[in-house]
Amino acid sequence: MDDPFAEAGAAAAPLELVLRAAGPYLDGLPDRRVHDRSADALLAELDGPLPDRGDGALASVERLLEIGTRAATHSSGPRFFHLVVGGSTPAAMAGDWTTSLLDQAGGMWVASPLAAQVETTVLRWLKDLFGIPLSYGGVLTPSATLAHVTGLACARTWWGERHGVDVASQGLAGLPPMPVFSSGLVHPSTRKALQILGHGRDTLRTFARDDIGRIDLAALEAALAGLDGAPAVIVGNVGDVHGGDSDPITDLADLAARYGCWLHVDAAFGMFAALSPRTSHMTAGVERADSITADGHKWLNVPYESGFSFIRDPALQPRAFGDWGVPYLPEAGGDQVNYNTLGPESSRRARALPIWATLRAYGRDGYREMVERHLDVAAHLGVLIEQDPDLELLAPVRLNIVCFRYRPAGVPEDRLNDLNTRLGEALLADGRVYAGTSTYRGMKVFRPAIVNWRTTPADVELLLQVLHELGPTLVREP
Structure with a gap:
């Protein structure tokens, strides 16, 4: 098989193979081992040299399904308790298939009004679900790490402007280190975001009063007071990955207001505590944060990859990520939105579709x-x-x-x-x-x-x- 054009008349046939495999695979998840190491030997059959002449779509997909359904880690099943990984609800999985079927370029309104409008809708639905003010800006990201990058890039823009510098244009050269403070509950993804943004992962300082990592508010306030009014970033955490602990976000918001700080909240899965009266106290004060990070492929149960970032001041997003300055990437007008100017990605799939499907379904x-x-x-x-x-x-x-x-x-x-x-x-x-x-x-x-x-x-x-x-x-x- 050579040019894929030869299969244009039967383009749906490989999808039918996947559909036929889906039923037995999904129905069997409750009884499967989460992972069968004896099937790892099959992985070698997916390796080898690039073929000069291909097998054709049907043979290729059939082989991938045969090996994949046996050798995969079946994390969509009910007994995968590792790494805080959710499965995919039936509606979310179908929405993800629809995303691949429609294959929208989700970054610009002119490329896909559908993708842009659905993203706008689901961001509003998520804010409503979590109790975040509807005035906040937002963007969907591939993960909580990239959501941290989004929120902390906006924090960096805010911080740079307080030093009289447009860091998106001029960079960080000549500026002092940006102070970033948190508790011992801080997740490595926050440090990775700081690393990506050029601040260094080890510049973040933690203030803990015990070996669990709970915040030492007095020590944090002393550090803030020692800055003599210089701007800083506080990172609050909701839902620690070991014991489910959370920082007192209301107290951190009070400190941020008192000392003129940016408050960033990592609520990768803990944001869903807001949904139950039994646990909503854990997210109290999040609605006062300047930026909020959460994940979709955790407790929302949508397919990888899915994260979201919410920003109190939406005008900071295009200052951090926009201004392409090239004629073939037109600016959005009126109520139109170009989401590739509001987050770190330029090329982005329409990842809002599975979120829309599952929120509409349930x-x-x-x-x-x-x-x-x-x-x-x-x-x-x-x-x-x-x-x-x-x-x-x-x-x-x-x-x-x-x-x-x-x-x-x-x-x-x-x-x-x-x-x-x-x-x-x-x-x-x-x-x-x-x-x-x-x-x-x-x-x-x-x-x-x-x-x-x-x-x-x-x-x-x-x-x-x-x-x-x-x-x-x-x-x-x-």
Whole structure:
């Protein structure tokens, strides 16, 4: 097979292969191992030299499906608790397929009024869902990291202007370091955004009052007072990835107002706490932030890649990212929007379509019910752990993260980190349930995230069952 034009008359045929494979694959997710390492050997069959003469669309896609459905990590299933990864709701997945089918250039109104209008709509819906003022600007991004880049680039523009410099035009040369302060809950993606923006990931200073990383407000205020009025950026965090802790955003907003600071809030998955009266206190004060970051491919349960950034002053976005100055990229007029002037991407797919589909399908009530169901499942897991003599709950279950470790009787403290490390490796190798390990307060821990729309109490019960099967064999090892 040579030129794809030869297949123009049967362009939908490969899609029919995917559709036929989708039903059995999706229906089988609840019974599949999350990952089957024996299938990793198939990956070599996708490698090899670039062919001179291709196989044709049907043969190519058929082979990809055959290997992919077996060798993939089935993170859309109900027992993937690793890395705070949501699945895709049925509506979101269909919306994503529609995105590929229509293949819109989503950056400019002239290229796709559809993509631009749907993005405008979903940003308004998301602000409404989270309780963010509708006056805020926004843009969809591929991830929370790029949403951080968006928010912090606007902060950098604001900061530069207070030093009399247009950093988008003139850069950072000659300026002092931009002060960025946070708690010990700060996520590495915030540091990565600062690295990308040229501020350096290690310039961020943290103020923590304990080994969990909770904010030391007095120390933070002393640092702000020591700046003698110079502008700074405060980063607040909602939903820590280990114990679900959050910074007191209202207190940080008060400090930002008192000292003339920019407040950036990382609420990658924690923003969804706003949907339930049981947890909405965690997001109190977010509506006062200057920039807010959240993820869609976490608790919104839309396909990768999806993030969003909201900016209090929408005029900062085009100052940070716009002004192309070339005739073939026309400016938008009237109510038209060019989203490639409001965020870091120039070429962008119409990633608003799956968000529109899922929000239209399930609405505010459906998402609130899902979040509260996940809160119940996480609380159920926490109770089971507390009742289990071989397990130790290491943080209260505040949200959807459950932090614990395996601690059977007779194993000394100095062996527990190694034991839990090996148990984590064994759990992933087993593949029935996926839950990663991390280090929390010096301890090796499990931190399953309950975030997939399919997850039920039976799925987290299986996690403990598998740990109890694997754990004793590791304890007996020399």
